[in-house]
Amino acid sequence: MRSETVTLWDRLRCLFSSRAGIVIVGLLIGGGAVLLQKLGNPPNMGICVACFERDTAGALGLHRAAAVQYIRPELIGFVLGALAAALLFREFRPRCGSAPIARFFLGIFAMIGALVFLGCPWRALLRLAGGDGNAVVGLVGLAAGVSVGAWFLRSGYTLGRSRAMPVLGGSLLPLFMLLLLVLLVARVSFKEGHAIFFSAKGPGAMHAPLAVSLGVGLLIGFLAQRSRFCTMGAIRDAVLIRDFHLLSGIGALVLAALAGNLLVRGFRAGFAGMPIAHSAQLWNFSGMVLAGLCFALAGGCPGRQLFLAGEGDGDAAVFVCGMLVGAGFAHNFFLAAVPDKFVEGVLRVGGPGPYGKIAVGLGLAFCLALGWTAREKGGVEI
């Protein structure tokens, strides 16, 4: 009996570390995103880790953009689902100490880059599957940023080693997510007109039912922890070591979302006036170059950072905190882009304002300086 249990367990382990496993998770994320969009999440934003962290930061009062404030249950699900998988498969390992302050600033600039583009890599893929041609420019930018990061890695870039830490240290982000769940379910408002904020209109007011969002988040978090799904890692591994394992998950995500969009008639091809997107292409590209470079230097896309935080990685949790703070900065200082809109039938192209453009430049300078200086001699010949 015992040996049979072990065999089944081992098969499950093997399934999700195999190509089939990563494809299953990609299909699930793509399909889940279309489902969540159909049930109320914003258009082409069934799942967007950066946008959802921005909404959550807004709900906590870290910024006051009234249209984007909501504690997104999907985020809570990602972390707690990953925690459950890590505990069940005995992979929960509390650890931290690999240049946390550098990771914090990488998180800040990653969020600024993502909000200049208007989406994380997951949303870029979902926008592509919804027919938004601007996503192609963003994805090219993402690949360029990740490729620069891969060059630094090849040249010996490292943020140094993490080390084991007490269980509580590795559990802080999951515990914070539990607190957010309580605040969300209880709809706590500490004082009239004060946080916790929930948008009355705009993207923050558009959401699927809480139980569905949380359920999809938990399922994705659980399976993504097992399969190590990572959009940045997919590009980096292809560029750096010609390993296309993770890339097959990305392909599955796009195909599932495209099929779902065609099924629910959510596909509309074009560039101008696409949902919660802008067609200022230089900034679609530059924003994602910055985000991609930050993800590569920090070792994971925003989704992967949440899954890592769920399995006890305190450095990933610091990156997530950086993204939350970055969302606050992006809206308090008018760094985030505004979408295209039609005014009396005339297209007004969106994009970032002057401060957003400056912030992208600062972020790129920071990343290049970090990538250049945090190298160990010798590099790595591939």
Place this chain on the structure above:
Amino acid sequence: MAEKQVDARGLSCPEPVLLSKRAIGAIEAGSVEVLVDTVTAKENVTRMARSQGCSVRAEQQGEDFLLTLVKGAGGQPVAEPNATN
């Protein structure tokens, strides 16, 4: 005794893979021992080593994993020994 040893504990993805790949590339034939401390690093190094025609044996050592990557002469594939994990 292995020709090369790599301590990749505590390093972020993909550093364990890069260091292991460099160590494999530096020997004509023989074995490389890689010490990692996460299952993810173990899986990634194993996948990379197999793609390079190496055999891989994994052994749990407390909280860590010791991976022995064996490279055949002239880059020939090596038969996989019985893995402990």
